[in-house]
Amino acid sequence: MVAVPPGRVTLSDRRTQRIWPVDVAAFQMAAFPVTQSLYAQVIGQRPSTARGDQLPVESVSWEDAVQFCNALSQREGLMPAYRFHADDTAEWDVSADGYRLPTEAEWEHACRAGTTGPRYGQLDEVAWYRGNSHGQIHPVGGKQPNAWGLYDVLGNVWNWCWDIYDAEMYGTYRLLRGGGWFDEHWSCRASVRRRSHPTLRIDDVGFRIARSLPSRP
Template structure:
């Protein structure tokens, strides 16, 4: 799990539905250079992955709950303290932010790392940095085959959406969680650093995966 060290800083987020903006402080953290792949997922879970394809393609058709479970399992296998505690019914999940185990990035961490000091909607020319509906041929692609952002992170835009830790709007959507980044199936406008989507944590689809983070 090759990871990049992301420096401290701050990032402005916005919710166009509620027409609000807010600023989040970012502590230094580690973020995987690539989304979790089919090969990595299969090796850690020791089961047939819920998708077919080459080992270097991002894992898809994984729910938020499955992504959380993968983080804990990988942490245990690496001798690290798992970040997540899950209630007996599986519905309540809490995160120990001081743990040295693997976790999902927060939405703020994800956007901050995606932009990597840039100021535009994307961190480069979309055809060079992302697999999206205009160039993907209707398929997911191996990770790392487009240009990285300035901090050496690949596929932050396009290829697959990525689950984040955060609840979207609990009062309206309950337990819905956020995912970011766009995918091979999205038009160009859906592959931007500030584009937000959400769904139920049991939701699975063929263009949604995840990327690993670690606290420092």
């Protein structure tokens, strides 16, 4: 887990043409997307289409990702971040110290790592995408990290975020960020947003985990 300092990020929505700033508190984010090895250790399953311990886990839904966060928290003696209801919805207990998905604002703030351009480095140096992936996913950590030590924030696999994309237009669809190994260069940018149903499983979507820092008394 990497310490991400506090800061402010500006988010935007293309449909509504809305732009809004978000203050982000300090938190922790995993240096790498969750790997197939870690997922198998915690959940006991290997759902991915491609196989390899150090490949990012993929073909996991948003629902799978939040269940993983709770299972990992319980394994490490932490308070699970999510409560699940009979209708399959999840509620985030913001006081919990366990693992969770990053919010959209946290993800973009961590991705940018203090930069203001579309990417935190030259695309071919920091990301696996259609132009250099040779049509396949790659082991985590094979490209340069950003200034805060986070690898594969862009490219390789899309990252599920906690947030609902646009409840008015798309209901329960959740946010995806970062671009993947099959995407063109324009999708692998810090500001690009994608949406999907929380039950979607596809071979270019994975996730990375975050943790809140304890509040000071």
